[in-house]
Amino acid sequence: LDPQLVLGLIQVESGFKKYAVSTAGARGFMQVMPFWIKVVGLSDDNLFHLRTNLRYGCTILRHYLDIERGDLFRALGRYNGSLGQAEYPNIVRMAWQNQWSYSKSKLALR
Numbered sequence: 001l002d003p004q005l006v007l008g009l010i011q012v013e014s015g016f017k018k019y020a021v022s023t024a025g026a027r028g029f030m031q032v033m034p035f036w037i038k039v040v041g042l043s044d045d046n047l048f049h050l051r052t053n054l055r056y057g058c059t060i061l062r063h064y065l066d067i068e069r070g071d072l073f074r075a076l077g078r079y080n081g082s083l084g085q086a087e088y089p090n091i092v093r094m095a096w097q098n099q100w101s102y103s104k105s106k107l108a109l110r
Contacts, residue, residue, distance in 0.1 A: 001058055001065075005072075006030075008096030009061070009079070012088075019048055024081075030057025 013031040014020035026033050027047040036056055037045050045052050064075035076092050077083035 001062060002096075004100035004102060005092075005096045006054070006058060006061075007100040008094075009057070009076075009092050011095045011099060012092050018050065028053035028057075030054065030060075032056045032060065036060060 010016060010029045013026075014029050016029065018029060020029070020031065021027055022031055024033070029050065030053050032047050032053055034047065037043065037047070040059055041052075041056065045056075047053050047056065061075060061079055064078040065072065068074040068078065072093070073086075073089045074083060076089035077085060080088040082088045
């Protein structure tokens with residue numbers, strides 16, 4: 001996964017708040033739902049732990065990219081539970097491209 005994409009996703013999901021909890025119960029930086037612990041993890045995994053949350057979130061996004069054969073728009077929709085709706089994927093892509101995307105022209109401006 002592109003690290004800058006992950007940063008854009010974190011910005012949208014939690015605003016970089018380590019202890020963020022959504023109304024649906026998703027936790028941490030990447031807003032991982034607790035049921036994923038039973039699917040891909042260990043029963044004592046802490047979704048508020050930075051590395052654990054990033055590992056889960058990236059694994060989930062990679063899984064959805066594989067299911068969607070590389071279609072980022074659809075994978076982001078699955079990640080957020082809004083498959084087929086444009087708002088969430090577009091917000092993440094904008095955060096990625098406007099805030100985190102690496103380009104030589106951006107570096108030259110600094």
